[in-house]
Amino acid sequence: MAATASARLVPALINGRTVRIECLPWCVTDHVAESERSLEDVAHAGALTDLVVPGGEPGLRLLAHVRLGADSYAPDPADQDPFLVVSDGSESHHLNPKQAGQFADNLIAFAEQVRSLAHAITEVAS
Incomplete structure (x- = not known):
């Protein structure tokens, strides 16, 4: 991970030893509790945003x-x-920034269609 001004140093447990790693500002992972075997196993995760019905x-x-x-800390810099993780609880998708933007556009279009269908239900019920 390239050093950034917004990254912070936090403790992490790697192969039984406490070390300090750079952690992204939005990461909510307790890297000590995760207790990874190697640095390459360390992953950063942000808070969940839920879509509920x-x-x-x-x-x-x-x-x-x-x-x-x-x-x-993945071995391959690529x-x-x-990334953005989209999950329904059984399947997860990792989206790069371009894909995340496309997904957001799809959600907006979907929301507009849901709103239109909700109005149609209201008209039928009246």
């Missing part, structure tokens, strides 16, 4: 979530750049 118990059901991720 109303109904069910306790009132909302998780449809999918997204978070930031990075494998900053794998070190941050």
Whole structure:
């Protein structure tokens, strides 16, 4: 991981030894609790943002979530750049910035279609 002004040094447990690693500002991972075998195994994960649907118990059901991720210490530099993780709980997709933007555009178009269908339901119910 290239040193950045926004990275911070945090403790990490690597092969039973506490070391200090650069950690991305959005990472919420406890790198000591993760206790990895090697530096290459260290991964950064951001907080989850959930997409939920109303109904069910306790009132909302998780449809999918997204978070930031990075494998900053991966052996291949091509794998070190941050990415967006999209998951439905059973399957995950890692998106680069361009793909993440396309996904966001798809979500906006989907939301507009859902809104249109919701209006159609309202008109039928009236």
